[in-house]
Amino acid sequence: MNISPVLIVGITVLVGVGLVYFNYLAAKKRREAFATFAAQQGFSYQPANNALANQWGGTPFQTGDRCRVANVLSGAFQGRQIVAFDYSYQTHTSNGKGQRRTTTHKFGVVVMQLPGALPHLEVTHEGIFGGVVANAFGFADLEFESEQFNRAFRVKADDQRFGHAVIHPRMMELLLARGEIGWRIEGNSLVGWDKGAHAPLEVMNRLQLLQQVVDHVPPYVWRDYAGVDPRMSA
Numbered sequence: 001m002n003i004s005p006v007l008i009v010g011i012t013v014l015v016g017v018g019l020v021y022f023n024y025l026a027a028k029k030r031r032e033a034f035a036t037f038a039a040q041q042g043f044s045y046q047p048a049n050n051a052l053a054n055q056w057g058g059t060p061f062q063t064g065d066r067c068r069v070a071n072v073l074s075g076a077f078q079g080r081q082i083v084a085f086d087y088s089y090q091t092h093t094s095n096g097k098g099q100r101r102t103t104t105h106k107f108g109v110v111v112m113q114l115p116g117a118l119p120h121l122e123v124t125h126e127g128i129f130g131g132v133v134a135n136a137f138g139f140a141d142l143e144f145e146s147e148q149f150n151r152a153f154r155v156k157a158d159d160q161r162f163g164h165a166v167i168h169p170r171m172m173e174l175l176l177a178r179g180e181i182g183w184r185i186e187g188n189s190l191v192g193w194d195k196g197a198h199a200p201l202e203v204m205n206r207l208q209l210l211q212q213v214v215d216h217v218p219p220y221v222w223r224d225y226a227g228v229d230p231r232m233s234a
Contacts (some may be wrong), residue, residue: 002229003072004234006137011016017108018048018067027215030071030197031070031071032125032142032195033148033199033200033202034071034073037073037121037200037203038073038075040058041073042075042076042206043073043074043075044073044074044075044132044181045071045072045073045138046067046072046074047070047071048069048070048071048072049069049072049085050067050069051069051166052069052083052085052207053069053087054065054069054196056111056186056189057189058122058187059124059184059193060087060089060105060107060109060184060193061087063089063105064089064090064091064105065089065090065091065092065192066088066089067087067088067089067178068086068087068088068089068119069085069086069087069120069139070085070086070088071085071086072084072085073085073089073203075114076214077207080110080112080113080211080214081112081113082110082111082112082113082207082210083111083204084108084110084111084198084207085108085109086107086108086109086165086197087106087108087169087193088104088105088106088107089104089105090103090104090105091103091105093199098113104194104196106196106197107178107193107194107195108193108194108196108197108202108203108206109191109192109193110192110193110198110200110203110205110206110212111189111190111191111192112188112189112191112192112207112211113190114185114187114188114189114214114215114224114226115188115190115223115225115226115228116188116212116222116226116227116228117187117188118162118185118187118188118225118226119157119158119159119185119222119225120157120158120184120186121156121157121158121184121185122154122156122157122165122182122183122184122185123153123154123155123157123161123167123179123182123183123184124153124154124182125151125152125153125154126151126153126154126183127135127185130163141154141155141156142155142156142157142163142164142167144164144172145169146161146169146172146176148176149167149175149176150173152175152176153175153179155167157189162221163226165218165220165221166185166217166218166221168218170215170216171216171217173214174212174213174216178209179207179210180194180206181193181194181209182194183209183210185214187198190210190213192206192209194206194212206227
């Protein structure tokens with residue numbers, strides 16, 4: 001049976017319109033869920049604020065193009081200012097035959113303001129290949145007494161002494177128990193992120209983790225590196 005080209009085009013258009021409408025409804029439902037959640041938690045809500053894409057460096061920022069920030073929550077969480085949002089950017093590849101493929105990368109981001117500015121420190125999961133491949137290319141991470149922690153995480157620090165002061169045994173225990181997201185100290189911001197869109201419950205869980213990380217930083221670290229007393233800044 002021969003299918004008319006007109007019919008094929010018509011079906012393709014209908015499928016395309018259906019996908020656009022489905023995505024529209026899903027985005028609308030997501031906005032409504034976050035707006036309701038914000039009202040329940042006492043947060044402010046913005047459907048979008050792309051200017052936030054330029055406020056921090058490192059993963060997942062400063063990569064790709066068409067960077068978008070949506071479903072922005074902001075306010076106070078346990079006495080600290082926070083912001084949480086959906087973040088996405090696009091990358092493009094070509095097969096060499098003039099065909100271009102666009103991929104959209106999505107992340108859930110949570111940021112907590114710190115009592116003071118600290119040196120750069122980043123904690124991420126080792127990933128499939130662990131640190132062996134990275135170390136071979138000169139990206140060696142800090143090593144700690146816990147081999148279990150070394151196998152599970154990569155720690156990068158501009159100041160190694162600072163890195164070891166922050167990642168002490170109790171901090172390792174916390175991260176091994178629930179270090180489900182990557183996080184980074186960037187000036188006076190603690191930035192946490194993970195791939196994929198986060199749900200309101202995940203936002204709360206991640207904010208609680210960031211708060212625990214802040215609480216586990218020893219008082220002398222705040223005094224020596226930031227010149228603040230965290231008890232007076234909370």
